[in-house]
Amino acid sequence: MELPASGTAQTIDDGKPILELHKICKYFGGVHALEDVDLALYPNEVLAIVGDNGAGKSTLIKTISGAHRPDSGEIYFQGRKVEISNPRVARQLGIETVYQDLALVNTLDVPENIFLGRTPTRLRWFVDKKKMFAQTREILERLNIKIPFLRDPVQNMSGGQRQALALGRAVAWGGRIVILDEPTAALGVREKSNVLTLIKQLKAHGVAIVVISHNMRDVFDVSDRIVVLRGGKNVASRPKEETSMDEIVKLITGALESVDIAHQD
């Protein structure tokens, strides 16, 4: 797998977070999906977010990707306060996301999905199909994604291919932050290791990565730091070296209350 040569983020690593969330709250009716969540993400870092089903992981990343607007709280991008009011703003900041449900349009073909929302045009109004196909081939080749029929609607593709496609769509543009919501859920052993390698390569290129996963082995394989959400609250943040699977699992289930608040950022 090769990463995009052009456009990859040139983030100055001055030890300051590239993204900071401060006291983020999000309610769905009576459900407190997120309560006063603080979070910091550093360049060159793989941050894993773990938690039980319904802990608020997807909701949290959706406030970063512009899919949800938080009900209160602030977001800082490179120290500057930003309002990520819609997904376009996030993309402009260089935040790319692979959603848990992949957000593919099943009835469209591969290039149309890859270029969804950033379709190249000719004469302003018209879709540049040729360019889309050429660039799609290039992207898929670079990322070692094998999809034989680009013209087929993506609903005909296997779960693994679809996931690879969604992943390719996010990393192809050289974003500074890549968010992956359960990126290995539908993958076989080989594809999964491909994805984990890709994450490490992105990191080597200076990209900051947020990855949500239920698989503790994957989490401990790729991440530098692990944040635990429980009931919409950030209950712990641990550098990988300073924790164990056992502790993380206990934090997730609530068997272990987080006592050392000092540990959090």
Add this chain to the structure above:
Amino acid sequence: MRSKEGQAQLKDAVYRVVLRNKVAVIVIFLGLILNFVTPLFLTSTNLFNVLRQITTTAILSVGFTLVLGAREIDLSVGALLGLVGVILAKLLVAGVPIWLAIAIGLAFGTVCGMAGGIIITLFEIPAFIVTLATAQVYRGANYLITGMAPVTKLSESFAFIGQGYLGPIPIPVCILAVVFVIVVVVVNKTLFGRHAIAVGGNIEAARLCGIKVMRVRVGVYAVAALCASIGAVVMTARAASAQIGAGQGMEMDAITAVVIGGTPLYGGNANVIGTLFGCMIVGMVNNGLNLLGIDSNWQVVAKGLLILFAVLSDVLTTRFYENVRRRQTLAE
């Protein structure tokens, strides 16, 4: 075991060919039946008759294809067509130049469509209920403007648009051809058209990928309303008058034609060519029943059944593809 699999695959392949071209299959099948039951059907006069009868419906349906493709619905297009027709006729009677009257009619219709679209998207109200309401408004406005009396005796030069010929081809057919080509290009080649189909396929994905979903949806209603208004011009010119009942129920013909034509009821695809075939089916059924001298009330029943058939065939097609896909994933 092997041959069983082979047989299943062959069956799939046959089904797929038939389903993909189901409109053509139905048109041929229907033609054969009609030819068999009445010798009048396959005469050139009659076929031209069918063609002329479907042009207005076809102009409307072509635009409607984009609506269904975007997973929207507009039940007001028929009533809007009627209203634009009477406004146009009133303007002409008042002495407004033809080109200006047409321009006002088209602009008015388009704005109405957009207004409906804005209400639907801004307040997130189901489209069918909003357009059902606007249809009522248009119909009422129609009756108020006309005082329930048709607007007749429009000038010959205006009637030419509906009755004249360009060479051997009736002008309405030329208009249909132009509208058809433009909509085909819009749906398949333009950013707007592709965004509309993306919204129809997965509105949430479209939003998450930064498509301005609301704008696209309003645009789709505008296109449908514009096509309905063009239909109004053609229909009014052909009759050289505006009938108060014009366009009534035409949205149902459009839904039938579009869905039989292969645009799925649940959006994400738009088959504009299929819609033309779908219009032919609607036209042939009406024409056949006329030729057979069947009571017009039965024709209403037949139309209803045709819609049911169209929807059913769409559902069965979708289910078939889902089954094939499931089998493929299992095989993997």
